[in-house]
Amino acid sequence: MYVTLKAKIWLPVLTIVFLFSFFTMFYFPNREGKMLLNNYNNEVQNLASTVALGVKIALKEQNYEGIQTAMEFVKENSGFLFVNLIQIDTLWDNEHVHFNLRESVFIAYPVKSKYPAEMVSNDSILIKRAPIQAPLLSGDVQLGFSTEEINENMKNVRRTSLMASGGILIVGLILGLLMARNISIPVRALRDAALRVGQGDLNQTIKKFPKDEIGDLSKAFNHMVQDLSKARSQLLQANEKLSQTNNLLESALDDLKSTQAQLIHSEKMASLGELTAGIAHEIQNPLNFVNNFSEVNSELIDEMQDEIKSGNFEEAVKLSRQIKENQEKVNFHGKRADGIVKGMLLHSRSNRGEKEPTDINALADEYLRLAYHGLRAKDKTFNATIKTEFDESIGKINIIPQDIGRVLLNLITNAFYAVSTPKPSAPKSPEGDFKTPDGVFIPTVIVSTKRFKSPSGDIGAEIRVSDNGPGIPDTIKDKIFQPFFTTKPTGQGTGLGLSLSYDIIKAHGGEIKVETKEGEGTTFIVILPA
Amino acid sequence: MMNTIPRIGQLYSLQVVKHLVILIAMLLATIVHGQNSPLTIISNPKGCPTEMKESELKSIFLGERQRWRTGDKIQVALMKTNTSIGKNTCGRMYNMTEDELKKYWLALVFQGKAEAPAFFNTVGELQNFVSENPGAIGIIDQSPTVSGIQVVSIDGKQTL
Numbered sequence: 029m030y031v032t033l034k035a036k037i038w039l040p041v042l043t044i045v046f047l048f049s050f051f052t053m054f055y056f057p058n059r060e061g062k063m064l065l066n067n068y069n070n071e072v073q074n075l076a077s078t079v080a081l082g083v084k085i086a087l088k089e090q091n092y093e094g095i096q097t098a099m100e101f102v103k104e105n106s107g108f109l110f111v112n113l114i115q116i117d118t119l120w121d122n123e124h125v126h127f128n129l130r131e132s133v134f135i136a137y138p139v140k141s142k143y144p145a146e147m148v149s150n151d152s153i154l155i156k157r158a159p160i161q162a163p164l165l166s167g168d169v170q171l172g173f174s175t176e177e178i179n180e181n182m183k184n185v186r187r188t189s190l191m192a193s194g195g196i197l198i199v200g201l202i203l204g205l206l207m208a209r210n211i212s213i214p215v216r217a218l219r220d221a222a223l224r225v226g227q228g229d230l231n232q233t234i235k236k237f238p239k240d241e242i243g244d245l246s247k248a249f250n251h252m253v254q255d256l257s258k259a260r261s262q263l264l265q266a267n268e269k270l271s272q273t274n275n276l277l278e279s280a281l282d283d284l285k286s287t288q289a290q291l292i293h294s295e296k297m298a299s300l301g302e303l304t305a306g307i308a309h310e311i312q313n314p315l316n317f318v319n320n321f322s323e324v325n326s327e328l329i330d331e332m333q334d335e336i337k338s339g340n341f342e343e344a345v346k347l348s349r350q351i352k353e354n355q356e357k358v359n360f361h362g363k364r365a366d367g368i369v370k371g372m373l374l375h376s377r378s379n380r381g382e383k384e385p386t387d388i389n390a391l392a393d394e395y396l397r398l399a400y401h402g403l404r405a406k407d408k409t410f411n412a413t414i415k416t417e418f419d420e421s422i423g424k425i426n427i428i429p430q431d432i433g434r435v436l437l438n439l440i441t442n443a444f445y446a447v448s449t450p451k452p453s454a455p456k457s458p459e460g461d462f463k464t465p466d467g468v469f470i471p472t473v474i475v476s477t478k479r480f481k482s483p484s485g486d487i488g489a490e491i492r493v494s495d496n497g498p499g500i501p502d503t504i505k506d507k508i509f510q511p512f513f514t515t516k517p518t519g520q521g522t523g524l525g526l527s528l529s530y531d532i533i534k535a536h537g538g539e540i541k542v543e544t545k546e547g548e549g550t551t552f553i554v555i556l557p558a
Numbered sequence: 559m560m561n562t563i564p565r566i567g568q569l570y571s572l573q574v575v576k577h578l579v580i581l582i583a584m585l586l587a588t589i590v591h592g593q594n595s596p597l598t599i600i601s602n603p604k605g606c607p608t609e610m611k612e613s614e615l616k617s618i619f620l621g622e623r624q625r626w627r628t629g630d631k632i633q634v635a636l637m638k639t640n641t642s643i644g645k646n647t648c649g650r651m652y653n654m655t656e657d658e659l660k661k662y663w664l665a666l667v668f669q670g671k672a673e674a675p676a677f678f679n680t681v682g683e684l685q686n687f688v689s690e691n692p693g694a695i696g697i698i699d700q701s702p703t704v705s706g707i708q709v710v711s712i713d714g715k716q717t718l
Contacts, residue, residue: 083664083668086660086663086664086667086674087660087661087664090638090639090660090663090677091677092663092664092667092674092675092677093674095664095667095668095674096667096673096674099667099668099670100670103670111668113664113668134665135664135665135668135669136669137668137669137670139669164657164660164661165661
């Protein structure tokens with residue numbers, strides 16, 4: 029529930045004022061009246077007792093000063109009405125069995141007062157009695173005092189209380205009003221200013237400063253608003269700069285993306301180039317056979333024509349047989365080239381980016397040979413031993429053949445590169461071979477496949493590409509899958525091969541990892557799910 | 559011997575009785591004498607005249623007058639009623655019993671009609687009081703033995 033500051037101030041002030049007024053108007057006069065009455069009762073009683081004592085002393089010891097002093101003291105009181113010396117006589121019946129007590133006024137002062145002995149207190153007269161037991165007199169001192177003065181005093185008390193409570197009420201109301209104004213007005217001003225600052229108006233200032241903590245708060249508020257205004261200006265400037273920097277960064281990002289795309293394209297082109305080189309080399313071989321045997325046949329046909337012209341038909345028949353054999357070889361190698369081209373066409377046509385059941389062994393073998401021939405096409409001196417260890421029980425696996433082929437090509441190419449790098453412990457011999465301390469270094473790349481069963485029971489394939497190169501140092505082993513990371517000299521690699529391979533394998537739901545030891549070799553392991 | 563002792567005893571007891579009678583007679587005589595001994599009115603020279611009439615005296619001792627002609631306050635001094643002089647005074651001056659006198663003065667003082675009288679146990683105390691208090695007047699049964707006191711003659715007589 030929302031309660032205003034003014035209400036919070038007024039509530040306790042009014043509560044206190046009303047409580048105090050109530051106390052002053054009712055409780056206090058009531059209590060005072062009772063106290064006055066009580067004191068009056070006690071006073072009159074004491075006077076009666078004093079007079080009684082004086083009488084007793086006078087009668088017993090014939091010392092009348094006590095009673096004279098007591099009577100003078102009693103008469104001095106403004107409320108004094110009368111004092112009776114009451115004699116109580118015991119009246120026995122004739123048989124002296126039963127008795128009555130008879131009270132009679134022995135002496136009275138004032139002399140002509142007519143207050144009977146049996147009189148008791150009422151609203152206007154207070155009667156008090158004190159007993160006297162003396163040999164000469166047995167009875168009571170009966171003292172009568174007017175309650176007029178005490179009633180008047182009580183009225184005065186009530187009147188004074190009423191005036192006091194009225195005064196308290198007025199003072200309380202004025203104080204409450206002053207407090208409410210002095211506190212709530214500046215606080216509301218602060219609140220309104222704070223609200224406007226919250227809405228963005230930093231030109232707000234509090235102009236009045238009361239000489240108290242609220243004034244200090246107002247000054248602090250003004251300082252705060254000034255600081256906020258400065259900070260906002262600085263923020264706006266910084267924002268402007270950031271915006272400019274952001275634009276530059278966006279531009280740089282676009283450039284980077286473009287460059288990345290170009291580099292990826294280059295990588296793809298590079299791998300494509302290697303693939304093309306491999307393919308070209310593959311085709312070159314059968315075509316060489318076709319060309320060679322065609323040339324030989326052409327020469328043999330010329331010889332056969334000469335033999336026919338010279339009538340040497342037996343020789344011509346022998347030549348025709350040779351020509352036929354050569355022609356069969358041309359046909360064979362021609363079909364080989366045709367098969368290679370058809371295979372590549374089939375490979376390219378079927379590449380729609382969708383997974384399809386693929387013979388992983390055949391794919392691995394194909395890309396191994398492509399990579400090898402591709403490298404040989406670039407560098408005639410390149411030589412390496414390639415081995416394959418395929419698990420025939422793998423069967424077909426659902427993969428995107430071109431993507432996995434790209435991965436295998438990359439791994440195999442890297443392996444060939446690694447084995448072409450001289451081992452530190454293997455200096456080159458004069459013949460060009462590398463000699464390790466225990467013999468000649470034979471660069472070897474092994475591609476193997478194995479049926480793989482995952483912990484969940486799924487069957488997949490594990491492909492390993494191993495080399496006996498220098499291995500990967502521990503310092504860079506964790507970086508090899510990072511984009512643009514390369515150990516090749518500048519210009520020789522984009523550094524995206526393994527990064528792209530990693531992405532392709534992950535997209536297939538597989539895993540790629542490396543096992544390496546410096547000075548011994550490296551094995552890349554690709555695990556593909558079924 | 560045995561006959562002598564009873565005779566001696568008889569003689570002894572007779573003597574005792576005789577002495578007792580004499581003693582009692584003397585006591586009674588004293589009492590009677592005390593009761594009937596003349597009273598002397600003494601006063602402080604300031605205020606009180608040296609002579610007055612018996613009616614005036616009674617008026618004073620009854621508390622009917624509060625001041626001397628000189629304006630001095632009259633202070634009555636009496637022997638307590640349980641003394642012989644006091645008893646004598648009750649009868650001679652007031653014609654009241656002791657109790658009646660006590661009640662009389664109680665009533666006067668209670669009603670403010672008279673100043674409280676001073677009662678004394680001994681004549682010496684009474685004389686000293688009269689001597690030291692101007693306006694004081696008292697009753698004793700002898701001539702004053704303290705200075706500063708005068709005897710007031712009543713109707714020309716030194717004693718009552």
